[in-house]
Structures are given as structure tokens and as C-alpha cells.
Amino acid sequence: MKSVYDEQSERWIEMKRNGKNINHIYLEKPAMKNKISDLGGKDVLCxxxxSGEEIELLREFHPKSIVGTDLSSKLIESAQLSxxxxEFYACDMENQPxxxxxxxxxxxxxxxxxxKSWEATFKEIYRILRPGGIFLFSTHHPVRWSAYQSKIKGHNKRILGYDKLKDKEPIIYGDxxxxxxxxxxxxxxxEVEYYHKPFGEIIPEIIKSKFVIADFVEPKPTKQFESIDPKAYKVNNKIPLFMIFELIKQS
Ligand SMILES: C[S@@+](CC[C@H](N)C(=O)[O-])C[C@H]1O[C@@H](n2cnc3c(N)ncnc32)[C@H](O)[C@@H]1O
Structure with missing residues (x-):
């Protein structure tokens, strides 16, 4: 299967490296970093x-080794060059080398x-982790990403809710x-395609995986975010954008 990130790899790399992806830089990456402690002597998979920018973040924690994998062979080529x-490999998250x-x-x-389903990925990560190992991942927060969305000439609207009027069909925003x-x-x-799934599917998938939840974070934007984009800061301070799970493979 080809990744959309292959078709638009140059555009993605440009966005990653021009510092404009503020939701990553001033919200999600600091929260992920906050969840990492010393990786000395540890073998790490990203x-x-x-295109490899997170290698910089991971190597600050002095791991013994880092392997990076991604579905997009073009992004993997770029990571390998940088x-x-x-070691980097192009592969699906469900089949790690x-x-x-x-x-x-x-x-x-x-x-x-x-x-759509995380079952096969959880199984694969459980297989390659040593007992006591950690799977730290961030993903879209289902509350924000299930909302009805419209973007018209700089007017971005997201609503999760309904209008229920007497004697009329309800108008439902989001799912x-x-x-x-x-x-x-x-x-x-x-252009991207991704899946929304509710907590009612996420939590049972985690329970089935045998991983144990060690932590769960709904990150807020950092103060720097406010100086760069005060309007987006206000929204992200009240409506969750991403979430982070820390899972442990018990010994
Ligand atoms: C939003 S980007 C995040 C990249 C990087 N972790 C970062 O934060 O900058 C999503 C990445 O997921 C990769 N991806 C999408 N589907 C995948 C799959 N089935 N298996 C492995 N990687 C996948 C894409 O190629 C892309 O590099």
C-alpha cells in the first residue's frame, strides 16, 4: 500500500522543516518529550x-540504538540521508523488520x-518489545476529530453536537x-485520509492487546504557542487536539 506521504513527500518535508507546523512544535512534541526519561542502554524504535526529525528528539535521551520505520519510502530515503x-526501513506499522x-x-x-483497527499494530509492537518495554504514542483526540468541520475562506468551524427543534428532524454535527x-x-x-474512532473502541483494543495503560495525557499548548498564534492557543487550551498513551508490556 502506498502512503499519501509518498505522493506529497516534498511538501511534507518542506512543512516539517519550515517550522510552520505549530501544533506539532508547540503542543504535541513537547508533551511527548515530557513522557520520555533516560533511554541510556535502551534499543528504540521510532x-x-x-522524514526523521524526531531522531533529534530521541537522541537527546542517549539510547543505545534507534531504528526508524515508516510506510513512505520517500520519507524514509530523506530520513536516511539526514x-x-x-537504520531506517520502509514498512507498514503492522509488519516491523x-x-x-x-x-x-x-x-x-x-x-x-x-x-481503522489498531489490533494488528498492538500485536506487532507487543511482539518486538522486551518485557517491561514501553509503547508511547500520540494520536488524534476523538472528541476534536469527530466534530463536523467546514473551512471556508479562513473561517474554520468544528462542532460536535446537535440542534433538536420541535416538529423537525434534528440537525446533527459530527459523529x-x-x-x-x-x-x-x-x-x-x-490532502490526507485518516480514521476517527471513539474511546469505546480504543479502550477495548488496548485491553485485548495485553498492554497495560501506564499513563494518558491530553496535552495543552505551551506558552510559546500563545505568542505565535493566540487564537489557536485559546482553542487548543479548551478543546483537545491530540492525546498520548503510554502502554507497558508487563514483565
Ligand atoms: C503526521 S505524519 C508523522 C510523522 C512523524 N512521526 C512526525 O511527527 O513528524 C504521519 C506518518 O505516518 C506514516 N504512516 C501512515 N500510514 C502508515 C502505516 N500504515 N504504517 C507506517 N507508517 C504510516 C506516514 O507516512 C507519515 O510519515
Whole structure:
């Protein structure tokens, strides 16, 4: 299966490297970083590594090794060029090129929502993690991403709710309870497809995976976010954009 990130790899790399992806830089990455402690002596997998920028973040924690994987072979080529000292592989998150019990920490930032079901990915990550190992991942928060959305000439609207009028059909905005494939356009011209799924599917999938939830975070924007985009800061301070799960493979 080809990734949309292959077709638009140059555009994605440009956006990643021009510092304009403020939801990543001033909200999600600091929250993910906050969940990492010393990785000294540990083998790390960066799942959905994209063009590799998160390698910089991970190596601040001095891991013994880092492997990066991603569905997009073009992004993997770019990551390999930027970080020749690490190994990168193009593959689906459900099929990792690693042997059983071979890594201590799996880091995955904003990748899980590209799968309708997380069952096969959980099984694969459970297989490659050593007992006691951690799977830290961020993904779309279902409350925000299940909302009705319209974007017209700079007017962005998201509503999750309804109008129920006497003697008329209700008008319903959004669909929280159903697993849905959504199409979207980011940054004006970056077309993507991803899945929304409710907590009512997420939590049972985690329970079935045998992973144990060690932590759950609904990150707020950092103060720097406010100085860069005060309007988006206000929204992100009240309506969750992403969420983070820390899962443990028990010993
Ligand atoms: C929003 S980007 C995040 C990239 C990087 N983690 C970051 O935060 O900059 C999503 C990434 O998920 C990758 N991806 C999408 N579907 C995937 C799949 N089925 N298996 C592995 N990677 C996938 C895309 O190629 C892309 O690099």
C-alpha cells in the first residue's frame, strides 16, 4: 500500500522543516518529550518516523540504538540521508523488520490514526518489545476529530453536537460514536485520509492487546504557542487536539 506521504513527500518535508507546523512544535512534541526519561542502554524504535526529525528528539535521551520505520519510502530515503548513522526501513506499522523481544521503547507520534483497527499494530509492537518495554504514542483526540468541520475562506468551524427543534428532524454535527474514514486538507493543499474512532473502541483494543495503560495525557499548548498564534492557543487550551498513551508490556 502506498502512503499519501509518498505522493506529497516534498511538501511534507518542506512543512516539517519550515517550522510552520505549530501544533506539532508547540503542543504535541513537547508533551511527548515530557513522557520520555533516560533511554541510556535502551534499543528504540521510532514508528512512523516520517522524514526523521524526531531522531533529534530521541537522541537527546542517549539510547543505545534507534531504528526508524515508516510506510513512505520517500520519507524514509530523506530520513536516511539526514541521519546516516541510524537504520531506517520502509514498512507498514503492522509488519516491523525486528525480531521478537528486541526493543525497549517504541515511540510513535501521530501515526496510529491512519489505521481503522489498531489490533494488528498492538500485536506487532507487543511482539518486538522486551518485557517491561514501553509503547508511547500520540494520536488524534476523538472528541476534536469527530466534530463536523467546514473551512471556508479562513473561517474554520468544528462542532460536535446537535440542534433538536420541535416538529423537525434534528440537525446533527459530527459523529463521535462510529469508526469513520475522514478526508481532510491540511496547510491549504496537503490532502490526507485518516480514521476517527471513539474511546469505546480504543479502550477495548488496548485491553485485548495485553498492554497495560501506564499513563494518558491530553496535552495543552505551551506558552510559546500563545505568542505565535493566540487564537489557536485559546482553542487548543479548551478543546483537545491530540492525546498520548503510554502502554507497558508487563514483565
Ligand atoms: C503526521 S505524519 C508523522 C510523522 C512523524 N512521526 C512526525 O511527527 O513528524 C504521519 C506518518 O505516518 C506514516 N504512516 C501512515 N500510514 C502508515 C502505516 N500504515 N504504517 C507506517 N507508517 C504510516 C506516514 O507516512 C507519515 O510519515
Amino acid at each position: 514508528l512512523g518516523v516520517g 541521519f546516516p548513522e541510524y 525486528l525480531i521478537n523481544n528486541s526493543v525497549d521503547f517504541v515511540y510513535s507520534s501521530l501515526v496510529m490514526h491512519y489505521k 463521535y460514536l462510529n469508526n469513520t474514514k475522514l478526508t481532510d486538507v491540511w496547510f491549504g493543499d496537503f
